[in-house]
Amino acid sequence: MLIRSNLESEGLWVEQNPPRADKPTQNELEEELRKLRQKTVELEAVLEEVQKEEEQ
DSSP states (O other): OHHHHHHHHTTOOOOSSOOOOOOOOHHHHHHHHHHHHHHHHHHHHHHHHHHHHHHO
């Protein structure tokens, strides 16, 4: 174990099968999509205000 940690610290040990992140659930994806859509609406509103100010 000490040899492995030493090799890892020097970049000489590469994990053959690195652990993979868990896949998000359908509900998590839908919630993230909802947040992104809400943020898009907010940014579009700000952009519209900026464009109106520039026209004046």
